[in-house]
Amino acid sequence: MSLLSIQDLSKNFGGLAAVSNVNIELENNELVGLIGPNGAGKTTLFNLLTGVYVPSSGEVKMTTEKGEVLLNGKEPSVINELGLARTFQNIRLFGNLTVLDNVLVALHTKHGANFWASVLRTPSFYRNRQELEERAIELLRIFNLQDLVKEKAKNLPYGQQRRLEIVRALATEPKILFLDEPAAGMNPNETAELTELIRQIQKDFDITVVLIEHDMSLVMNVCERIYVLEYGKLIAHGTPSEIQQNPAVIKAYLGGE
């Protein structure tokens, strides 16, 4: 059984089949791409997997230490606790909080700091807070954001906000990390740096990363396997070189016969 098994998954919006009978298997510890023209259903698929939308039909099953768990209809926070984390195409940070606090919020979610300890400010609260801060700074260092801990998130340049979003997702200790267009709005240097980082975190954290990205050089560079969506349907699946030569994919991107 795969780590995540997506079976015949569909989502309709009125008469529009945004995702249509999609089957995808994700294994432990791999880097997978999800590509397709605008409106193909990529973000909708991420929304289905992370509990933002409830599927119209089909199943999403995850293998956990406690056995197989059906994710359909579960709340985003429950799905996050089970090990799925994501970033958004339109960045979602707490703009008025500092960089450090943005990461601490995510860490608190994971480590569920004891409510009474935090209300009463007990020694264990301070110990816990210090440990979480150290962990936050460790994560920020990987993304070269450690010198910006006191900066408000909204004041960071776009590329750094995108990296901070990934740090927040990683702080929840996911088994699968879904990145929705992580390089959008980045310049070529930032994209190259990010490509390396994605490769590094996938290995170092021993996780599966699934990437939606329009930057083909990034996708072809880092992904071991790629799924291609068009009009909600999977039209191809394979290695980067198989996908580059696939006639259905070429047609979907270039149009025509």
Ligand SMILES: Nc1ncnc2c1ncn2[C@@H]1O[C@H](COP(=O)(O)OP(=O)(O)OP(=O)(O)O)[C@@H](O)[C@H]1O
């Ligand atoms: N909440 C919604 N209500 C109605 N239609 C929606 C909704 N969300 C997405 N859609 C439609 O579903 C289709 C798939 O959209 P989606 O955003 O998943 O595509 P995408 O592949 O992520 O596109 P892009 O690459 O442009 O981000 C589109 O036709 C979109 O207009």
